[in-house]
Structures are given as structure tokens and as C-alpha cells.
Amino acid sequence: MKRLTMSKKRKLNNIALVFMNLPIMLLILTPLLYTLSISIMPPSEIYKNTLIPSSISFDNYVRAFTNPAYSFSKYIQNSFVVSISVMLGQMLTCSLAAFSFSFLDFKGKNILFLLVLSTMMVPGEATIIANYLSISKWGWRNSYQALIVPYLTSAMGIFLLRQHYLAFPKELREASRIDGCSNLRFLNSIVFPLSKPALGALGAYVFLNTWNQYMWPLLVTDSDAYRTVQVGISMLYDIDAEALGLMMAGVIIVIVPSLSIFVFMQKQLINGLMAGAVKG
Amino acid sequence: MRKILSLCLALTLLAGFMLPVSAEKPVEIIFWHSMGGVNGEAIVKMVEDFNKENEGKIKVNVEYQGTYDDAINKVKAAGMSAMPADVMQIYDIGSRFMIDSGWALPVQEMIDAENYDISQVEPNIAAYYTIDGKLYSMPFNSSTPLLYYNKTAFKEAGLDPDTPPTNFDEIIEMAEKLTIKDADGKTVRWGFGMGNYGWFFEQWIGKMGLHYVDNDNGRSEEPATKVVFDENGGAAEIFKIWKKLFDEGIITYLGRGNTDAKAAFISGDIVITLESTAALKSLLTNVGDDFEIGTGFFPNIHPDDKGGVSIGGGSLWMLQTGDDARQKASWEFIKYMISPDVQAFWNAQTGYFPITVATHELDAFKENLEKFPQFGTAIRQLHSTAPEYAGSLLSVFPESRALVETYTERLINGEVTVDEAVQKLAAEVNSAIEIYNLTN
Numbered sequence: 001m002k003r004l005t006m007s008k009k010r011k012l013n014n015i016a017l018v019f020m021n022l023p024i025m026l027l028i029l030t031p032l033l034y035t036l037s038i039s040i041m042p043p044s045e046i047y048k049n050t051l052i053p054s055s056i057s058f059d060n061y062v063r064a065f066t067n068p069a070y071s072f073s074k075y076i077q078n079s080f081v082v083s084i085s086v087m088l089g090q091m092l093t094c095s096l097a098a099f100s101f102s103f104l105d106f107k108g109k110n111i112l113f114l115l116v117l118s119t120m121m122v123p124g125e126a127t128i129i130a131n132y133l134s135i136s137k138w139g140w141r142n143s144y145q146a147l148i149v150p151y152l153t154s155a156m157g158i159f160l161l162r163q164h165y166l167a168f169p170k171e172l173r174e175a176s177r178i179d180g181c182s183n184l185r186f187l188n189s190i191v192f193p194l195s196k197p198a199l200g201a202l203g204a205y206v207f208l209n210t211w212n213q214y215m216w217p218l219l220v221t222d223s224d225a226y227r228t229v230q231v232g233i234s235m236l237y238d239i240d241a242e243a244l245g246l247m248m249a250g251v252i253i254v255i256v257p258s259l260s261i262f263v264f265m266q267k268q269l270i271n272g273l274m275a276g277a278v279k280g
Numbered sequence: 281m282r283k284i285l286s287l288c289l290a291l292t293l294l295a296g297f298m299l300p301v302s303a304e305k306p307v308e309i310i311f312w313h314s315m316g317g318v319n320g321e322a323i324v325k326m327v328e329d330f331n332k333e334n335e336g337k338i339k340v341n342v343e344y345q346g347t348y349d350d351a352i353n354k355v356k357a358a359g360m361s362a363m364p365a366d367v368m369q370i371y372d373i374g375s376r377f378m379i380d381s382g383w384a385l386p387v388q389e390m391i392d393a394e395n396y397d398i399s400q401v402e403p404n405i406a407a408y409y410t411i412d413g414k415l416y417s418m419p420f421n422s423s424t425p426l427l428y429y430n431k432t433a434f435k436e437a438g439l440d441p442d443t444p445p446t447n448f449d450e451i452i453e454m455a456e457k458l459t460i461k462d463a464d465g466k467t468v469r470w471g472f473g474m475g476n477y478g479w480f481f482e483q484w485i486g487k488m489g490l491h492y493v494d495n496d497n498g499r500s501e502e503p504a505t506k507v508v509f510d511e512n513g514g515a516a517e518i519f520k521i522w523k524k525l526f527d528e529g530i531i532t533y534l535g536r537g538n539t540d541a542k543a544a545f546i547s548g549d550i551v552i553t554l555e556s557t558a559a560l561k562s563l564l565t566n567v568g569d570d571f572e573i574g575t576g577f578f579p580n581i582h583p584d585d586k587g588g589v590s591i592g593g594g595s596l597w598m599l600q601t602g603d604d605a606r607q608k609a610s611w612e613f614i615k616y617m618i619s620p621d622v623q624a625f626w627n628a629q630t631g632y633f634p635i636t637v638a639t640h641e642l643d644a645f646k647e648n649l650e651k652f653p654q655f656g657t658a659i660r661q662l663h664s665t666a667p668e669y670a671g672s673l674l675s676v677f678p679e680s681r682a683l684v685e686t687y688t689e690r691l692i693n694g695e696v697t698v699d700e701a702v703q704k705l706a707a708e709v710n711s712a713i714e715i716y717n718l719t720n
Contacts (some may be wrong), residue, residue, distance in 0.1 A: 044568035047546040069324040069344075132357055218350060219357065222310070222343050222364065235344050238316040243562070246317060 032255070039248035046244050060249035064236065071224050072250070075232040076257055082147045082217075082228060083210040089148065090206045091199055094157030099187050101158065102165035103173055113162075120155040125215075132219055146220040147228070151210060157202050164198040165191065204265065211258050229254040306339040307609040309366035313344060314351045314594070315421070318561075320344060322629035330616050338609045340367075348374065348594065349678070355599075359383055363599040366610045369420060371594045373677035375409065376503060378597055379416055380675060380720055385598040388414040390611040401618065405635050407667035408591050411499050417595040418614050421632040423558040424589045425483050425578045426658055432571035433458060433469075433551045444552070444576025447583045448521050451552060455530050458551045473531050473550030475541035476688050478681025479592060480554060481518055482671065487580055489587035490514040492672035493713075504674055506713060510706035517581050519691055519698045526692050533692060536685045554578065556592065557658040561631040564652065575657040577664075589661060590671025593632060624648070631655070633662065675720070676712040683708050 038046055039060050041053030064072050100106075101113050131150050140146040168191070176186050192199070214230040221227050233250045236243070315323050327342040345351040348371035358364040363383060370378055378384045391398050398406065398415065405419045431441040437457045445451040455471025462468050474480070482492060490512045491497040493504035509515040525531045534541040538555060545553040546566045555563070560575070567573060578589050596617065598610050616622060623634040624644040639645050640659075649656055674680060687705045690696050696704065 043565050044570070047543055047566055049547070067321050067324075068328065069321040129357060133360065136358070136361055218346050219354060222312075222345070223341065224343075231344075231346070234346055234350075235316050235320055237347075238319050239347070243317045 035248045035251055039245055039252055041245065043243070043245055060243075060246045061253065063246060064249050064253060070232060070235055072229075072232055072253055074224060075227050075229045076254075078144075078147075078226055079211055079228040080257070081144060083207050085144075085148045086151045086210045087203050087207045089152040090154055090157050091203055093153040094161050094202065095187070095192070095195075095199065097153070097158045098161035098165055099183070099191065101162045102168075103186075104183075116155050116158055120159070128215065128219065131216075135220055141220055142222050142226055144226065147217055147226065150216075154206070157206065160202055161195065161198055164195055168194070200265070204262065207261065208258065306334070306337055307605050308339045308341060309606050309609050309613065310341050310343060310364070311367045311369075311613065312351060312355075312365040313342065313369040314346065314348045314371070315369070316344070316347075319421070319630045322626060326617065326622055326626065329622075330613060333616075334612070338612060340613055352377070355383070363601045365599060366601055366606050367613060368597050368599060369594045370417065370597050372408065372592050372671075373674070373681075375416065375595070376498060376673040376675040376677075379411060379673075380503060383600055384416060385600050385607060386414050386416045387418050387596075387598060387611070387614065388416070390598070390607075390614075391415065396615070400637050402633065402635050402637055402662070404662055404665055404667050404670075405591050405633065407670035409595050410670075411673070412501060417597040418618060419591075419635045420594055420596045420617060421558075421626070421630065422591045422593040422595075422635055423556045423632055424591055424658060424662060425480060425554055426557045426560075426661070427552065427576040427579055428545060428555050428560075428563065429552040429574045429576065430545070430548065430571050431574040433548070434574070441572075441574060444574055445579060446577060447580040447585070448524075449583060451579055452525070452528065452530055455552065459530075467529075467532070469548070470532055470544075470550045471530065472525070472552045473534050473541055473544055474554045475534050475538040476536045476685050477538055477554075478684040481515075481681075481684045481688075483578060483589050484518050484581050485509055485514045486590050486669045486671050487578065487587045488514055488517065488582070488585050489669065493674050497671070498673035499670075503717065504672070504713060505717065506710045507680075507706050510702050515702045515705065516698055519688070519701050521581060522688055522691060523698060533689075536689075557633070557655070558593070558631045560652065560654055560658075564654075573654060575654040577657065577661045588665025588669040590665075590669060591633075591662075633658065674713070675716045676709070679712045680709045683712075 034051065037051060037053055040056045040058060041050065042055060042057065045053060064070055097116070101109065101116075135141060135146045135150070140149075172190060173186065176190060181189075211228075212230060213228065214234070217226075217228045218231050218234075221231070233247065233254055236247045236250045311327065313320070313323055324342055327340050331339055343365070345354055351368070352370060352374045355364065355368060359381065390396070401419060402422075405422050406415060409415055409417050409419055427444055429444050434441040439454060439457060445454050451472050458469070458471030459467060460469040485492050491508050492514075493507050495502050495504045498504035526533075534544060534550075538559070541550070541553050542555060542559065542563070544550045545555075546563065548571065560573075563573060596614050598607065598614070601607065618636050620634075620636050620638040620642055621644070623636045623639045624642045626632060627634040627639065627645060628648045634640070634645060683705055687696070687701045691698065691701045
């Protein structure tokens with residue numbers, strides 16, 4: 001009897017929580033929903049402050065995908081190739097670097113680490129022209145490597161993972177050494193599984209950052225074959241002939257793939273979090 | 281023997297097949313543009329048509345390069361090593377930079393080489409891109425500012441819907457009749473409203489028949505060294521109008537640029553506004569059947585101003601690639617883009633001026649004019665302007681515009697007086713010009 005009331009109480013609690021969260025969720029989602037609504041409403045309603053369209057039309061989406069001036073399926077494909085490569089690349093290079101900065105002892109370690117950290121203070125915009133000149137000297141303009149290679153590592157990622165690794169008990173490393181475990185094996189079979197949440201967070205962050213890049217892809221690519229989604233959105237905009245509906249349709253087209261990746265990855269992120277919590 | 285003969289035959293046949301193929305390899309050129317949305321779609325269509333017509337001879341690769349600012353920055357970065365494109369669309373205010381950079385191949389050279397009849401290009405538009413009698417780039421997408429008004433509201437207020445205001449005295453007079461206030465004295469509809477847009481400032485200087493900068497308004501061989509709108513009193517006159525509009529409560533601040541003013545006009549919150557001719561189509565689409573839109577000439581500062589409007593928009597520049605075949609192909613492409621039929625299509629799709637005079641005779645253009653009679657005002661305004669008011673050329677126009685907008689804001693907020701605003705504005709633009717001239 002008592003148990004039943006407990007579970008009932010819990011249920012009530014849950015319902016209350018959901019009701020409290022609903023308005024907050026709506027508040028956060030409103031801009032996104034309004035974007036969606038603009039993309040499907042008739043053009044004459046856009047400036048009348050209407051929230052819900054009187055009739056629904058998907059013309060803007062059809063136009064974005066079929067008009068020869070844009071090739072959105074290609075942009076999405078390119079963005080996936082670039083974002084996933086950069087994400088995997090950073091997860092690999094940053095974890096290796098972070099491993100040496102936290103588990104290994106060598107001369108000049110701290111100075112080297114400070115040097116790496118100091119690159120965080122240099123804004124990306126400051127190096128963009130230098131990077132551009134290198135890339136074009138190597139003949140890499142208009143290629144995937146121009147979009148991927150400059151972003152294969154980051155001081156932020158190294159710092160994030162190093163802080164995480166520092167929390168590992170030293171005994172783990174010592175015990176495995178006694179058992180004759182090599183550095184790479186230790187990294188692969190002990191550090192990686194234990195740092196899934198940190199790696200997942202880094203991956204998500206890097207993926208989104210790369211997905212949202214605009215200036216660099218615009219600078220190093222000239223043709224549609226290597227253009228990414230954000231450049232695609234800007235193609236829908238014109239100062240004199242703005243078509244808000246079309247632009248908003250572009251925004252939705254670009255958001256959906258990245259959002260769905262997160263819905264898909266969320267489970268893994270939480271799994272990783274749990275694993276760390278129990279084992280660590 | 282027979283074997284050898286047949287082999288020879290086969291070889292000649294093979295050669296016969298191969299030769300014309302290698303001879304017909306088309307010249308490929310790259311065209312960079314900055315048109316998004318509907319305008320970009322129209323450009324892609326025009327290039328596709330050109331490629332179809334010149335199949336086997338010329339192939340144009342059309343590439344979008346971001347906004348005008350993005351594109352010019354990109355060519356600045358790429359230009360350090362090699363020209364990244366053959367033909368490029370650059371905005372009006374990038375003209376002086378392109379001339380100074382030495383990267384451009386003046387289209388005048390192509391015109392002279394084949395005695396091309398340039399008189400078919402609208403003289404008032406060509407004048408903007410002509411420096412020292414040399415046409416540097418081919419006008420392509422040109423627009424001027426225009427006055428837009430809500431005819432339906434004019435009728436309701438008892439004003440003649442066919443007589444738009446022509447100067448600020450009339451605007452103030454009409455705005456007072458058009459403004460609607462609620463019971464608390466709060467304005468619910470403004471008679472007049474305009475964005476704080478640096479482009480308008482340049483236009484009014486030209487409308488008063490004055491110069492913006494020295495060295496023949498930046499059009500002589502030597503680039504401009506300083507602004508003159510402070511000495512000739514032009515800036516003060518414009519700032520006085522802004523101040524008067526606010527002091528008398530005629531307008532409310534609608535932000536920098538045009539976006540907010542446009543939205544307010546579409547939703548009916550302001551009755552008279554100023555906008556580019558190129559915005560006509562999107563205004564008509566967005567307003568729909570809510571009210572009737574009328575157009576008038578861009579207003580004068582004083583009733584007796586004798587100057588005119590200058591064009592804005594972009595033009596097609598040929599870049600110095602050093603490749604003769606590609607430059608010839610580029611010139612063919614540019615000629616196609618300004619041919620009357622193509623310009624009629626361009627005008628109908630976008631609302632930019634047809635820059636070729638012969639376009640006016642085409643049925644397609646006449647039909648379009650019948651459909652949108654408001655566009656006729658733009659053409660009349662363009663034709664009533666003398667080429668001598670082509671407008672100024674200045675390398676640091678982007679900065680200059682931003683500064684004009686900053687000081688207009690500070691003036692409205694009461695932080696500076698009219699005289700202080702003029703002085704400080706002139707000083708800051710002058711120092712920007714000085715830095716540019718020292719580094720280029």
C-alpha cells in the first residue's frame with residue numbers, strides 16, 4: 001500500500017516536472033518553430049506577424065533542392081564528410097596529445113603544454129589569411145583537404161581531455177605497466193573506454209563547430225563540388241531581393257541533419273556517462 | 281600489303297575522329313558573382329543559356345562567392361598570387377579599389393579592339409563606370425533609390441494618390457496628414473519613415489549637385505585625398521533634415537540599413553519610405569493585395585535642387601589573367617549578358633535596370649512595364665539625371681558609409697550638434713582615406 005503511494009507520488013512529481021518543463025521548452029524552441037512556420041507560409045503573411053500560416057506550402061523546399069542555382073544535397077554531403085573527418089581527427093590527435101601531457105614525463109612538458117595553450121589566445125580570424133596562403137601555395141584550394149587539414153587538432157580539445165585524464169588514478173597506469181601494458185594499449189583498452197563522455201562531448205562540440213563554419217569554406221572553395229551548408233544558406237540571401245521564406249527553408253534543411261545526429265548520439269553519450277560513473 | 285593499307289585507313293579514320301574533338305575543346309572561363317536568392321537563380325539560368333548557345337566553343341563556370349563584401353575580400357586574398365576568376369561582379373563602391381589594384385582589364389580595351397558600339401549602353405549608367413573617358417567595367421545590375429508610398433493610405437487621408445512628395449518640405453507636410461495617433465497620443469502609423477542608410481547620404485549630396493570628395497569627385501587619375509561635403513555644406517544640409525524630422529516628431533528611428541524600414545512599410549506602419557528600385561518586386565510580392573504601392577522620384581533636400589541620383593548595384597569586371605583566349609571568351613560572355621533579350625529577362629526577374637537602351641523596344645520589357653507601372657518612375661528618374669551627376673568614387677566607401685550612419689545616430693540621440701557631426705565625420709573619413717592612400 002505504502003509502495004503504491006510512493007510510486008504514485010513519483011508519477012505526480014514527474015507530471016509536474018513535465019508541465020514545468022513544457023513552457024521552458026516552448027520558449028527555447030519558439031525561434032526554431034517560427035523559422036519552420038515562415039518557411040511554409042505564403043509570402044504575403046511573413047511581414048504581418050502571423051505565427052501560424054493560413055495555408056501550408058513546401059515550394060521553398062522544392063526550390064532549394066531542385067533549382068540549378070543551388071545543390072543542397074551536395075552541400076549536406078560535403079558538410080558531413082568534412083565535419084565527421086574533423087571530428088574523428090580531433091578526437092584522435094587530441095587524445096594522443098592529452099595522453100602524453102598527462103601520463104608521460106618528459107623534459108619541457110609544461111612549457112610545451114603552455115605553448116599549446118597559448119594558441120587558444122590567438123583568434124582564428126587572425127590566422128585565416130596565413131592559412132589561406134599556405135593552402136593555395138600547396139594547390140589545395142577547392143578540395144576536401146583544404147577544409148579538413150587545418151582543423152585536425154585544437155588546443156581546446158587537448159586541454160579538455162588532459163584535464164579529464166589528470167583525474168585518473170595514477171595506480172591504474174602503474175598497475176598496467178607492471179603487467180607489461182604498452183602506452184598505446186593502455187590508451188586503447190583503459191583510457192578510451194573510461195573517457196567516453198569526455199570524448200563524446202569533444203566530438204559533439206567539434207562536429208557542430210565545423211558544421212557551422214562559414215568564412216573558411218567560402219574562402220578556400222570556389223565551386224559547388226566542395227561547398228558546405230552554411231555557404232549554401234548564404235546563396236539564398238540577397239540584399240535587394242530578399243526571400244525570407246526560402247532562406248528559412250534553407251536554415252531548416254541545414255539544421256535537420258545535424259539535429260538528427262544528436263538525437264542519435266544522445267543515447268551513446270548518456271551510456272558513456274553511465275559507464276564512467278560506475279567503473280571510474 | 282593489304283594489312284598495311286587497312287591499318288593506314290584505320291589510322292586516318294581514327295585521326296579523323298580525334299582531330300575535331302581536340303579542336304573543339306571549349307575555352308573555359310570562371311565567372312564569380314554575389315547574387316543570392318531569385319537573382320542568383322536568374323544568373324545561373326542566363327549562364328546556362330550562354331553555354332548552350334556556345335557549346336563546344338566557350339564554357340562559363342558560374343560560381344557564387346558570398347556577398348559583395350565577401351567576394352571582394354576573397355579576390356583581395358587570392359589576388360596576391362594569381363587571378364582566381366576571369367569575370368567578376370563587383371559592387372559600385374568597389375570600383376575605385378579595382379582600378380587602383382591594377383588587376384582589372386578595362387573593358388574599354390575590348391571595346392576599342394573590335395569597335396564595339398557602346399552607345400547602346402544607357403549613358404547615365406555607363407557614366408558611373410567611366411573614368412578619364414575609359415569604361416572600366418561593364419554595368420550589369422544597376423539600381424537607384426526611389427520613393428515608395430502607400431496609395432491606399434494617401435486616398436484615406438484625402439491626399440492625391442498620384443502626386444507623391446518630391447522634396448522634404450512636401451514630405452513633412454504630407455506626413456503630418458498621414459500620421460495616425462491613438463487616444464493616448466501614441467503614434468500608431470507614421471506618415472514617413474526611412475532607414476539610416478549611408479547610400480542615401482551619397483545620393484542627397486549628388487541631388488544637391490555637390491561633390492562628395494575632391495579630385496573631380498574621385499574620378500580623376502589620382503584617387504581622392506579628402507572629403508569635401510564639409511566644405512560645400514552638403515553634409516550639414518542633410519543632417520539638418522534628419523534633426524528636423526526627429527525634433528518635429530515626424531519619424532521614428534528605424535535602424536541602420538533598410539531592413540526595418542522595409543518591414544514597417546510592408547506591414548503598413550509607415551506610409552512613405554525610401555528604398556532601392558531593385559526592392560520593388562519583393563515589396564509587391566510581400567504587400568500582396570493589402571494596399572496599392574506608388575513610386576516617386578527620390579526626394580530633394582531643397583525644392584530647387586538641380587542634381588540627380590547616381591546608380592548603385594554592381595558591374596562586370598574582367599580580370600588580368602594574361603590568357604588571350606580566355607579574355608576573348610570573357611568579352612563574348614559580357615556582351616551576351618548585356619544583350620537586349622538577356623537584359624529584358626534580367627529586368628523582369630530582378631527589378632534591376634535593363635542597362636541596354638535597345639531593351640526598351642522589346643515586347644518582353646514593355647509587358648513587364650505594363651505589369652509593374654511603378655518601374656516606369658525609376659526609368660524616368662534615371663533619364664532625367666545628367667551623366668555629370670554620376671556620383672563619386674572612393675576607395676574607403678564601406679567605412680565611410682558606416683561612419684555616416686554612426687554620426688546620424690549620434691546626432692539623433694542629441695550627442696552632437698549638426699556642426700560637430702559634420703566636422704567629426706569629415707575628420708574620420710579623411711583619416712581612413714589617408715591610411716588607404718599610404719598603404720596602396
